[in-house]
Amino acid sequence: MKLKASKDQNVFLTLEYLLQFEWLNTVLNFKVGRQKSNSVLSGRFASRLRGRGLDFEEARPYVIGDDIRKIDWRVTAKTGVTHTKVFTEEKEKPAFIFVDQSPTMGFGSVSKTKAVVAGELASIAAYKILKGGDRVGGLVFKGDTYDLITPKRDQRNVLQFLQKIVDANAEIYNQKSFDYETKLKDMISKLQNIITHDYIVLIISDFYRYNPETIKYMSMLSQHNDVILIKLFDPMEEELPDDKLTLTNDIKQISLLKQRKRVVQELKVDFESNYEAFKKEIEKYNISLFKINTVDPIEEQLIQVFTQYNAPGKI
Known part of the structure; x- marks a missing residue:
């Protein structure tokens, strides 16, 4: 498709x-x-879960060996049976x-x-x-x-x-x-x-x-x-076409003839160097x-x- x-x-x-x-x-x-x-x-x-919290899933009857800090005292009081909280990792x-x-x-x-x-x-x-x-x-x-x-x-x-x-x-x-x-x-x-x-x-x-x-x-x-x-x-931002170039700023207009190849090459190098410099800086x-x-x-x-x-x- x-x-x-x-x-x-x-x-x-x-x-x-x-x-x-x-x-x-x-x-x-x-x-x-x-x-x-x-x-x-x-x-x-599945990885690099920075400081993931825990979601409460259920309360179940307490089993010997469970962490007593996770006892659910509210459910325990209501049922008369000791219950512990079960959590799942929030992803x-x-x-x-x-x-x-x-x-x-x-x-x-x-x-x-x-x-x-x-x-x-x-x-x-x-x-x-x-x-x-x-x-x-x-x-x-x-x-x-x-x-x-x-x-x-x-x-x-x-x-x-x-x-x-x-x-x-x-x-x-x-x-x-x-x-x-x-x-x-x-x-x-x-x-x-x-x-x-x-x-x-x-x-x-x-x-x-x-x-x-x-x-x-x-x-x-x-x-x-x-x-x-x-x-x-856009490709033209990376490399200008190898043709006659006319540049304008809505006020003035110039045509590049003799300097065309030099300008095209310099702009290409400038685009690549700017991108690499930007990438290097943000990757810090x-x-x-x-x-x-x-x-x-x-x-x-x-x-x-x-x-x-x-x-x-x-x-």
């Missing part, structure tokens, strides 16, 4: 289109090799998905824009997490403002989240200018009241404006949560990062990424 997108849906999302990605939950198998516990699509988590791993729908995400040189691919990834992740039985919510970043969906274990909550992405995407080219650093601080302060500990935090963005402040806030989230970054990029805080482009089928890229990340020696 192949996902179908109309020409318009390569630029503007619809809820009907995003709902198509629910099938990837069952068709694709991300459990390749040894499972990396902070993989966003790995379903239930819930709630997830929070940050989806960037700010103006820079509206770029796409071949088919889809970065914003459209971000919506696809958010839909895949949300359904995978919900099917695993965990709570999922998210934040849709719209540049000058944002929409916040609190994590719930509810299909309607996922639909509301996806609709917010669609709404933001529809206005991506009409957004006002904004102060990124100020908005980032505002968002993080609100997120810290929601994302407490033991969350998966998935951040989908082009990280066009990342700076020391951005890394600082992500490192704070990673102290008690598993943070995963997906960097979206045990934050995972990988790239997804706007051209190749999303399911094929995810298979490749998680095969690589879950292979022996990649943990």
Whole structure:
């Protein structure tokens, strides 16, 4: 089965289109090799359960050898028979998905824009997490403002989240200018009241404006949560075409002739060095990062990424 997108849906999302990605939950198998516990699509988590709590399951009659600290005195008093509490380990791993729908995400040189691919990834992740039985919510970043969906274990909550992405995407080219650093601080302060500990935090963005402040806030989230970054990029951002180039800023326009090859090479080196520097910096805080482009089928890229990340020696 192949996902179908109309020409318009390569630029503007619809809820009907995003709902198509629910099938990837069952068709694709991300459990390749040894499972990396902070993989966003790995379903239930069997390792690195940071500070897992215990859920009360039942009270049963006391047996010699049971821990007397777990005696259920209320049930014991009611029944006249000593009972002890039985607990099971809580394995819930709630997830929070940050989806960037700010103006820079509206770029796409071949088919889809970065914003459209971000919506696809958010839909895949949300359904995978919900099917695993965990709570999922998210934040849709719209540049000058944002929409916040609190994590719930509810299909309607996922639909509301996806609709917010669609709404933001529809206005991506009409957004006002904004102060990124100020908005980032505002968002993080609100997120810290929601994302407490033991969350998966998935951040989908082009990280066009990342700076020391951005890394600082992500490192704070990673102290008690598993943070995963997906960097979206368009091939033209990685490497300009080897043709005549005309650059403009809406005021001035220049054509590159003699300097074209040098500019193309320098931009390619700059893209790669920036990515590697960013990756090296965030990995200091045990934050995972990988790239997804706007051209190749999303399911094929995810298979490749998680095969690589879950292979022996990649943990």
